[in-house]
Amino acid sequence: MAEHGLHAVTALGGAAPRMAEIGPISITERFDVALGSVATRRGRAADVVRGASDAGLPLPPPGKAEFGGQWSAFWVAPEMWFVEAPFASHEDIAAHLRTIFGDAASVTEQTDAWVRFDLSAPDLHPLFARLCNVDLPVAPVGFATRTVIDHLGCYLIKRAADQVTLYGPRSSAQSLWHAIDVAARSVI
């Protein structure tokens, strides 16, 4: 508990993140990751690349995510990335990122704008075939894209052959969970 004494609730409204095992599919709400956006300011691309390189922060190309020890990132728009870091050490992730990028990039805290669900199963394709228009079997590890699930704009990241991360709008976490849950029960 932080000094301020205000308790935190997860996007699904619990004190602890929710987990579910549906057949071979596991769904885990993640509450321990800070998220920030980094957008290159005009004419400052070289400075951003230098800052990222110095900090060991990846800046993947379009459609990609890269995973590092402290920093991971996925591409979201031209010259713009979402950056992940451990929440425990980077709760104020925007402050950390401003230190790295200075005024070369516009930085915004995004941690609580999203709910993150990690899904894993030996074969996630049947599930995702019912969730979104992403051709998961041919997507390489490190694939990242924006997609729509149950009317909700989401980011999808293929972390491993059997692991996918979804970021969905936090206020609709219950709806997104429901969509994943019923689809999972439909395919097992």
Place this chain on the structure above:
Amino acid sequence: MTQSHRIAGGQIDRSTTLRFSFDGQSFAAHPGDTLASALLANGVRLMGRSFKYHRPRGPLSAGSEEPNALVELRTGARREPNTRATVVEVFDGLQASSQNRWPSLRFDAMAINDRLNSFFTAGFYYKTFMWPASFWEKVYEPIIRRAAGLGSLSREEDPDEYDKGFLHCDLLIIGAGPAGLMAALTAGRAGVRVILADEDFRMGGRLNAETHAVGDQTAASWAAAAVAELASLPNVRLMPRTTVLGPMDHGIYSAVERVSDHLPEPLPGKPRQTLWRIYSARAILAGGATERPIAFENNDRPGIMLAGAMRAYANRWGAKAGDRIAVFTNNDDGLRTAVDMASKGVDVVAVIDSREGGDLLPGIRHLRGAVVTDTAGRLGLTGITLRQANGRAETLQVDALAVSGGWNPNVNITSHHRSKPRWDEGLLAFVPGEGGPSGLSVAGAAAGVMSTQGALHTGQAQALAVLESLGRLTKPADLPQAEDAPVRISPLWHVAGGKGRAWIDQQNDVTVKDVVLAHQENFTSVEHLKRYTTLGMATDQGKTGNVLGIAVMAGLTGQTIPETGTTIYRPPYTPVAMGALAGRSRGPEFKPVRLTPSHLWAKEQGAVFVEVGNWLRTQWLPKPGETTWRQSVDREVLATRRSVGICDVTTLGKIDIQGTDAGAFLDRVYANTFSTLPVGKCRYGLMLREDGMVMDDGTTARLGPHEYVMTTTTANAVPVFRHLEYVRQCLFPDMDVQLISTTEAWAQYSVAGPNARKLLEKLVDQDISDAAFPYMAAGHITVCGGLRARLFRISFSGELAYEIAVPTRYGDALIRRLMQEGAAFDAVVYGTEALGVMRVEKGHVAGNELNGQSTALNMGLGKMVSRKKDSIGMVLSQRDGMTEPDGYRLVGVKPVDPARAISAGSHFLEIGAAPVAANDGGWLTSVVYSPHLNSQIALGYLKAGDQKIGRRMRAVNLLTKVDTEVEIVSPHFLDPMGERLRG
């Protein structure tokens, strides 16, 4: 009942016997049977009544083209009308019943229509139900609705779930007959991703219905082996029970997979059906062909069916259509039925072949140059009358008649993008024309290649062409040998000369006479023919009748068949359950829900929620003893203005705008100026559309030299963000601006009322005195000993007010802490109703006033549109008609008698003026009850309203019959000088 008409052979599992019922009578069947094949095997030919004349009907076909054998399946909420018995898989316990009859299928009182057929000719309802006009809705429509239709709905909620999904492949093959299987084998072996979809539960198409050999195997065995090989290939997805409904755009095909329709009910958690969107680089249509009948008198009796269907029932399902049969054909394919049925031991009484000359079938009475002229049998065929080549009439006692008028390639999907099919004079059928859906090729009978060998060959050839286009050129494998008979057919559409009715479209009871009548009345265009006679409508969409009808019309007009043309083909190929289109989006899951950070707390408190877009917001929060919403809302308003109230305003859009040009960017998108806003301050902003109308409003704070946070209305959060992105990317791409939504990242609460500061001082770590944090201040703060937060001193209620924001995960804690600390001030939480009351009391515009048709001038905010800079909408806000002094102006309204009611939507009328449009002075946009003024009050747009302050008018609502004398006042009902909010 025994399976009296079951014969040897077929692809049914005789080791298992299933029980099913039809109209309450129990029957036996085997796995692999359709409802139609099982009923035929049990000697049941009568399966339905026709749409208009209630004629007894049996199955015409053995597939999805079936016009007649429509039944209701299951009972209770799962009852489904208008299903085709010819494609329903029998399962143990299946309950089916006939429809469109009363009191029973065998005795249907509505069959009187058949006697009155002269009153029910084509277009009769256009001529009959014309006057008096007062009868249209109250008399005619109920009568027609009761008489029309086929089956009936359960009127209960569908208990099943439906999925939607997305599939991707290199090649989609539609149809798993010889062409489709060969194409799939060719492409599958080459390693590309293949989806093979077929509407049937057993893949193989006509291979399962014929007695040909393919290579050294029977056709059915070859098909089974091909399916087994395809199933072993990991790059091939086999989708039986899946109907491709049609091509959409860009290589996308929609398809319905009937996941559970062959089961009594879906397994737990499983959908009944799945609607697939298939993204395919290429597609091959191998959908085969549909046989068509010949029109002759009384050609619709149970027992008369298409020749290909009759031998399919015998060969695939081991069910004979009758004991003594005849065949009526104009082509060689019909002869196969005679041969196959004879080989099954059925008595083939005669083959009536309309073609003159040629070889005769050995061992069968084969009449050349003959036609069937009439039939007999009330509930089923008992005999036929034929006319031999020499003109002699003859009657034959038969209980089944196979009819073949030729085969129509299933061109539908090739024409779904408006490609016109081409007439093939050799086949006497339409074949795919030029310009079909991009990436789609056609193989087999669908392409007009009618032999099995031709199907295998074209299936392989089209697959090879696809592989080459995908850069996967492959050497062709050797094809097995199969029948390769040419198509020999002579035109015969209609046996002329009789006086009775000859059916063209059996589902819609369209006869040759109807087409003749349409021609007489000049409905000769094929599209007019369809609408006038209903030819080709309803569940089968004329799959068996259309070409026949076109040919008959062509004969009447003297045009050729291709000149007459076809109607437009549209998806879906076969009917689709509405549930499949809805998928999971139904009931509470119709759309996603957005929950506010205070939702948990508010729910605990018994809040009443209201949907605002997808958000659920607290509308009011009842306390014990409050029995009406007004009591709760009045209390919330009074308590807020008296002490302090808290409202969750997280739903307002928040857009982070950064970059060295952020200020200049805002100057463009807002009508007023923001580049001069000092850091640490916020300002009310008005955003115009290009046309000068107000798009949205809200406050924007400057948190740093190059960092702003814009707030938008809840409703316009997404449209405004989209607009800003458009402006950034398209209008001012050279500006250094970065945008991102932060709406959900922050839990934001309005804390309003005279004690707002005192309450916040208990939480905020910094000095927020009026001097340190004056009106319209904004900035980063910390709360509760260190949590990063934002504070804005802005007010929508007109009170001393702040909006405080913390990271969303702490929003639940913050509302609880605010209420805990607020107890000393009798703090309340107020909902959207109280919010609405207070903003109307203060004269602030909201959604009702921001209606997309109002200008800043209309709202009394004309001076906010700066002329010192260019901004979106500024120029057009000054155009003619927008700036007239007598245009609409925002005014306040209160009833002269405070006890009188006024309602939103009422129109302003001068006292004594008639309530007609010419006297309309404007309208009331928002009406609330003000507990401070003890009266309803309203905002409204009134012509020259600013010049009418103090006048008395009427607020008239002709719908609610409210006519109330009102006084026009300033929209600022409360604290017009703003002393409270600066307190």
